[in-house]
Amino acid sequence: MAEVIDIEDPTDPRVDDFRDLSNADRRPDLPGRKGLVIAEGVVVVQRMLDSRFAPSALLGVGKRFETLADDLADRDVPYYRASAEVMAQVVGFHLNRGVLAVAPRPAELTVDDVLDGARTVAILEGVNDHENLGSMFRNAAGLGADAVLFGDRCADPLYRRAVRVSMGHVLRVPFAQLPQWPASLDLVRNRGFQLIALTPNPAAVNLATAMTGERVALLLGAEGPGLTEEAMRATDVRARIPMSPGTDSLNVATAAAMAFYERVRTA
Template sequence: MRIERVADAASDAVADYAALTDVALRTATEAERGLYIAESAKVITRAIAAGHRPRSVLLEEKWLPGLVPVLEPFDIPVHLADARQLEATTGYRVHRGALAAFERPQLPDVGALLAEARRVVVLEDIVDHTNVGAIFRSVAALGADAVLVTPRCADPLYRRSVRVSMGTVFQVPWTRVGEWADTATRLTERGFTTAALALADDAVPLRTLAADPPERLALVFGAEGDGLSRQALRAADLVVTIPMAHGVDSLNVAAAAAVVLYALGEPV
């Protein structure tokens, strides 16, 4: 751990933290550069505990003592900056005062991930990073084994996803999958029943599924507004719905995932 004070908020030394509010830019470049950003001392600590390797840290000095024990083993720069410099670099007021750039871990093979799983959550094209992070937190808390993320789904390791997940994205096994034809085949080959959460005339109420869930179950949640694609619905073995009252047709996707996982309980 090498302490370095930031002299210029625009210097190359802190380039990993530049323009963090530019979602399109960060989404396009972080994976390409092999990094992700963790925000807050708690999330940084959880990432390191999960075996992720930091490449640098940027923080206000008051946050340093709490992070020294977890950062000392690493030969990395720890950039100290004041609140004004942090805002100038990142583009926003960093209320939690500590950021770290981590090496992006290699994602597991889909087949290897499914081999040991009994209950998985599939996120199809969910573009809101907050919802993705909230679903990962529910998965960690309520008993699913893994998450599969489609090609156009938001990045679970984007800063906002990580923060909303409270770092649980580091403990939940997950990976990217291909298009539905391949994903459906992989799930079927592993003995999964695929349940799509959607509105349909022939949908099974959640209570019915929860009363006798399959031994291996893949729960598919779709994008905000548009819902699941036709390909996802065709690939599903059944459609499941959460009954609603007072004319409400559906829940936010993160809330729906929490309800479904709670109703099903931990895999048996």
């Protein structure tokens, strides 16, 4: 059972991992930053508890402990119980979700780890917006995509905002970094995946027609620039979502959702 420890002094060093989140979390990837993973709110904390990210501590109001009691029944982790006011002083802003969990980063998964048994994966290039990244993981989880691979220039999926927008699904949908870009796409192809580049180019093949593989890897670039020509050249086919003329390309998470949907639409 999680041990409840009351915190009345906001400067208590036992809650240092939760301190001043809006600053400490800004660039968790920089040297000297802790890069801890933060879950906010009951649902996301529950998903963290059910993931490979094992929380080292929780900080929350008493009411949230009651809600989480069953989830924490067999966990040996401290629950720092505080008032909403003390929590706000620790965290640095008022947090209306009432509970946080913090976890260290476990060892990264390898490309082989995440491709094992996968049928549908997304491969991202230049997706550097945390909100788009979070939405993409949420859509991947919802529509049954199995994994996400990062190519070049992507943002950190474990950034606090990405975790929140994903509703905790970045903690559960496995992801890995491709070692070389775009050369490592061969690793994916050699595992039997059809490599499909998504592009708004009207000359590309219709997505529904292009997607013929039993195992499929969907390459997506950032909104605006899209995939680099170099990356597209390393794929098997360039596919487009049928779009109306005179509109912008879809948001990258929405485009991914469409492709994931195409995989499961008759399920």
